[in-house]
Each structure stands twice: as C-alpha cells, then as structure tokens.
Amino acid sequence: MELHEFKTFVGQHDNYEIRVISHAGSHIYQVELEDVEGERHMLTQRGKPMLFRSLDDIYLELKRVGIHQAYLVQYVAHDEMIGHEVHYSHPLASRMPLVF
Numbered sequence: 792m793e794l795h796e797f798k799t800f801v802g803q804h805d806n807y808e809i810r811v812i813s814h815a816g817s818h819i820y821q822v823e824l825e826d827v828e829g830e831r832h833m834l835t836q837r838g839k840p841m842l843f844r845s846l847d848d849i850y851l852e853l854k855r856v857g858i859h860q861a862y863l864v865q866y867v868a869h870d871e872m873i874g875h876e877v878h879y880s881h882p883l884a885s886r887m888p889l890v891f
Contacts, residue, residue, distance in 0.1 A: 792824060797824065800826075804827070809862070812866055820845075822852075859890065
C-alpha cells in the first residue's frame, strides 16, 4: 500500500490496526496495516517496502498521515528455525502499544 493510499484508507476507515514490525538483529522497521477483513498491507514507496531506521522516523511519518497509535511487533526468525510457533503470526501475544 503506497503512502497516499495509506493516508486515504486511514481517512475513510476507523477499524484497522497499525503495526510497526521490528526484525530481530536489525535496526530496520516496517509498517503494516491490517484491515477489518484481516488483510495485511505493508507500507510501500514506489512498489517497494518502506524501511525506517528509527522509531522516531516512523512516528513522524505516521503523525503526518493522522495516525497516533500503533503496535510494535518483534519478529524473531529464530522461532521458526527451531520449530516454535511464530509470535508474529499472533501479534496480540507479542506486541507493545506505541502512542505518539
């Protein structure tokens, strides 16, 4: 979902969740929107995932489009490799609220 589509969606809907995805061992974040139907949309720019180097960068971008709350979700690939259930698939169990 491109940034302008993201902004339009947020302006027209009120039942969605914004997630800031943090990859373990990396200092790069991505933003994901899950709509009421359960579909996940990554924030993209020119068709490629938007990557952020800090939470401050994400705060500024999300505030600019009218978002004031999101959830930080830690993705740990190690879980998959050792056969554990991936926490990322169940973000309610592995998320931290962000309010800005």
